Amino acid sequence: MKIDVIISADDIKENKIKDKIVVVIDMLRATSVITTALNNGASRVIPFLTVEEAFSKAKELKDNYLLGGERKAVLIDGFNLSNSPLEYSKDVVNGKDIILSTTNGTRAINNCLKAKRIFIGAMINAKALTDKLAEINEDVVFVNAGTVGQFSMDDFICAGFMISKLNELNNHELSDIATTARYIYENNPNVIEYIKLARHYSVLKNLGLEADLEYCCKKDIIDLVPEFVNGEIKLI
Template identity: 65%
Template structure:
């Protein structure tokens, strides 16, 4: 299969994604939140582009008697009136079990919504990388790893996460990698200590300055969650792929 990497949401060309499987990555922190929330019992996650749309969706669900919670950030800071920030550590089973999470973030939920022309959209991060790769091994479509990036720009953290997954994919089979996919694999292969590689990244240091070191530690852990979220393109919701 062919494997490619897109370096930020601003670089997504929607037609290019047609008939391909996409893995959206925003390891710091939106996709780590989605994976964690679903692993801890959330009914589904709804990725929203704007704060206004998020509040509207919550009202719609409330009228239907569906319990929901608002989560997300703007510039890594909690949104006023939301229940949670974008910290995966807040999404505990006690708080979110069987509830719908309405999530709106600066980068990750935007990348997801821009990927809807893909044949299949999976949600990936360091924490579920091996589960994603095991699923990808059993398909025929070309794969595009979409890095959400930071405010439209390249992000070292998402790039090395792509490299980690590509490296895992290539351990058992050789695939046709684009130049940027080869580079991502090379970066990971030579920097398997992820924290040491991304500690000078701008977004990493923004989170560190906000005293979010525990989030950073969690999001950099490799393959600790054994689920793969998938986007239902018709409803624009995210749930766990049934095993």
């Protein structure tokens, strides 16, 4: 298995992902939200690039849906839920469709349509996901959503955590950037302490979202793998 990393949504190029297995990571917070919502009984998550597309889908569905997401880490006017995974509890999302639009995560997902398969990854479901990747045993690209097109330490160390897990199972062929991501995680296993240096961490902390930060840095607390297929994300 060859393993590579793309450092932001702006760096997604067709030749890097075409016909490959892709794992999209936006641990702070979109992919943590998606994983949590599905774990708590949401029927599916439908990711959109724009707020306008999200509202249009809501009109189409008419009922049994929730609008979730953010712009600049803040709840979108007219949406039911923000981008906090803690809001997506079982009593709120069970049996509902989640229409999601975020600044970075849903953009990264929709930019990966040329991939063979698209999985959704975060710290919270890393073991389940890496077990699935090991079972498939094909080349994989970890796509970091990043922050407004820029590299983000949080997504990078999350990719490193998964790469480290894969290498525990077998020795794989890592690109230089994949090797660096693994090195970063293995030398900084206390993830929340490491990402305190990240710009996006500071943004969320200044908004009083410390509980979100702590939750998103938990390791392997959800045993499921979401997959994006035909415009929607469900459990495989």
